[in-house]
Amino acid sequence: MAYPAALREAYRAELQGIREKGIYKEERYIHSPQAAGIDVEFPAGAGLKRVVNLCANNYLGLSSHPEVVAAAHRGLDERGYGMSSVRFICGTQDIHRELETQLTAFLGTEDTILFPSCMDANGGVFEAVLTDRDVMIADRLVHASIVDGMRLCKAMQDTYKHADMKHLEQKLQEHQDKRARMIITDGVFSMDGDLAPLDQIVELAERYQAMVFVDDSHASGFMGRTGRGTPEHFGVQGKIDIITTTLGKALGGASGGCVSGRQEIVDLCRQKARPYLFSNAVPPPIVYAALKVLEILSTSTERRDKLEANTAFWRKGLKEAGFVIKDGESPIVPIMLFNAKLSQDIARDLYAEGIYVIGFFFPVVAAGQARIRTQLSADHDIPMLAEALEAFKRVGAKYGILGLDKKGIIEKYGL
Amino acid sequence: MKDIILEYVKNEYLDEDEAEEIGLDENTPLISSGIVDSFSMVSLKRFLEKKYGIAIPDDQATPEAFNTVASIVELVKRHQGEKGA
Numbered sequence: 177m178a179y180p181a182a183l184r185e186a187y188r189a190e191l192q193g194i195r196e197k198g199i200y201k202e203e204r205y206i207h208s209p210q211a212a213g214i215d216v217e218f219p220a221g222a223g224l225k226r227v228v229n230l231c232a233n234n235y236l237g238l239s240s241h242p243e244v245v246a247a248a249h250r251g252l253d254e255r256g257y258g259m260s261s262v263r264f265i266c267g268t269q270d271i272h273r274e275l276e277t278q279l280t281a282f283l284g285t286e287d288t289i290l291f292p293s294c295m296d297a298n299g300g301v302f303e304a305v306l307t308d309r310d311v312m313i314a315d316r317l318v319h320a321s322i323v324d325g326m327r328l329c330k331a332m333q334d335t336y337k338h339a340d341m342k343h344l345e346q347k348l349q350e351h352q353d354k355r356a357r358m359i360i361t362d363g364v365f366s367m368d369g370d371l372a373p374l375d376q377i378v379e380l381a382e383r384y385q386a387m388v389f390v391d392d393s394h395a396s397g398f399m400g401r402t403g404r405g406t407p408e409h410f411g412v413q414g415k416i417d418i419i420t421t422t423l424g425k426a427l428g429g430a431s432g433g434c435v436s437g438r439q440e441i442v443d444l445c446r447q448k449a450r451p452y453l454f455s456n457a458v459p460p461p462i463v464y465a466a467l468k469v470l471e472i473l474s475t476s477t478e479r480r481d482k483l484e485a486n487t488a489f490w491r492k493g494l495k496e497a498g499f500v501i502k503d504g505e506s507p508i509v510p511i512m513l514f515n516a517k518l519s520q521d522i523a524r525d526l527y528a529e530g531i532y533v534i535g536f537f538f539p540v541v542a543a544g545q546a547r548i549r550t551q552l553s554a555d556h557d558i559p560m561l562a563e564a565l566e567a568f569k570r571v572g573a574k575y576g577i578l579g580l581d582k583k584g585i586i587e588k589y590g591l
Numbered sequence: 592m593k594d595i596i597l598e599y600v601k602n603e604y605l606d607e608d609e610a611e612e613i614g615l616d617e618n619t620p621l622i623s624s625g626i627v628d629s630f631s632m633v634s635l636k637r638f639l640e641k642k643y644g645i646a647i648p649d650d651q652a653t654p655e656a657f658n659t660v661a662s663i664v665e666l667v668k669r670h671q672g673e674k675g676a
Contacts, residue, residue: 316631323630335631337606543625 198516199539204532209240210429212555216532227532228564230550232429235398235507236469236479237555239429243472244465248430251464259457263290264446267457275463278470279434283396283421284404284413287442292455294393294422294433295321300449301389301418301435302329306358311351314360315339315372319391322360331358338365341376348384357386358418363406364394367541367549369508371399374410387417393433394508397426398480398554403473409505417441423462428469432458479554483507486552486561493565498578500585507552511568512545514582515589519546522571529567544591592643592667593617596660599638604631617660632657639663645670 194200204218210232215224238244251271261267272290279288291297298321302312310331314322317338326333334351336344344359351357359381361372374390381388392405400408405421407413418441423432435445445452473479487507494501500512513519519535526533526548537546552561572578577585597617601610604626613619613626621627627635636652639645647670656666 314630316628333633335634337604340606538625 198520199537210234211240212237212553212557212560214532218527225527225530227527227530228556228560230531230533230552230564232551232553233394233425234429234553234555235394235426235483235551236473237553238426238469238472238479241472244428244468247468248461248465251461255460255464257461258459261457262453262455263457264453269457269460269463271460271463271467272457275458275467275470276434278467279436282404282470282474283419283436284407285416285419285436286439288434288436289442289445289449289452290458291433291435291449291452292458293424293431294391294420295324296451296455297420297433297435297449298322298325298391299328300325300451301420301441301445302326302331302358303450304445304448305441306331306356308332309355310358311354311356312358312360313344313347313351313386315362315365317365317368318360318362319366319393322362322391326360339370339372341373341380344377345380345384348380348386352384357384358389359386360389361391362394363390363392364399364506364508366394366508367510367536367547368502368504369394369506369510369549370502370504371395371406371409371506374406374412374416378410378412378415388415389418389420390416391420393420393422393425394506396421397469397473398483399506402477403480423458423466423469427473428462428465430462430465432462432466483552483554486554486556486558489558490550490552490561490565493561494568497565497569497572498580499568499572500580500582502547509550509552510547511550512547512582512585513577513589514544514546514586514591516546518575518577518585518589519548522575523548525571525574526567529571531564531567544586593660593664595642596639596663596667599635600627600660603634603638617664619660620658621660622654622658627657629654635663639667643667643671 204216206214206216207224208215212229214227214229216227217224255269259267276288276290302325306329308330311334312326312331313334313336315338316335334347336347348357359377364371377388395405397403399406407416418435418437420435435442491509502510516537519537523533523535533548533550535548601615636647640647656662
């Protein structure tokens, strides 16, 4: 053992630095299943408080759905708890392949490969299919797991201004000398809730001979008329070369992710993607539950329709109340406060009102862009959201920000 | 050199009216203000290397060295000097 005192001190100083910056993350203990209403112990040791959850990725309310839970039980009974193996040694059951087939059908692609998480899918896919003769051109606001995956890949890295098609076109022109170009974007951006303009991206990709990669984690299951994600929303299904997505949000909320797309790309991932090769297979209960989720979503659009109605109610309500929100169509609705401390103060006061939301600020979002991100679920209902809206109005009025625009809030609270 | 780099930063990282709004000049913090982050910095480094025929080692492409156009100019000149010597 060698854990020198000086090193311990250095770690403690680093932690103290994080605290002093006000960005020390603390967990809140939830004593109930994930749902629209949850029992929370916060701070640690405090009594339980029933709150409305407006910060989960439980978009379709399937995380604790009785049919999904029952399917997971069945998976546990019929196929056991875990595989004790990676996929290619002895970790693949027939149900793993069945889930891949069902995801392929759901996403409208050529084939699919499961990963332990979408973070792992994004971590493994670029390195598996791109070389130093290629270039990756990413939207600047893509998820951190994509940034990490790109860093593990030898292909040239480039970025374009968020959703700026003119800038993307410039970059595509600049990189015509490469063997392959890959445009990389989120379908729905997790912090802003806006959508990548996939119709325009596909058009540019065709014009400049580029592949398109979309991480649809915040869209699979509910964006698009039948919930197939942003490609369906923009009418470009079948034209996206690589879709990565997660089973950890709308599609059940446990864990697991996938790469879905061109046959050869999926095949190469099966041979080369390191998180696939060196990490355990997705556990059978999760596979059973995910199959049930896809069955539910394929038989009815009821849940995504309800989510859409909840989102419309929430966006309209906040706007009418006089909050500044990021416009968009997704169930991720950021309430812009610009000032970091204000975002923390309002989140704290909302918690006291029984509303669980989190304030985000630099470096999680751009400097001067602090916000409270709210996320809707099909598990919410209108009376619950109407009550939450009243709480937002009370707190908004307390801080005198209702009706103020960006300039007004910054004048009042600074950046 | 300063003006060329300022122009690049403006086109590469800011929207049309943003540069004016923040009054971009050679002393405007780029990294610490969040205009440029480590992910998007790669294209700036590549631009400098190509434009000025230098190679900036990764351990010198630090947030401090890239924080303002003034410090970038300094870095480029240092490398040009090394190349000439």
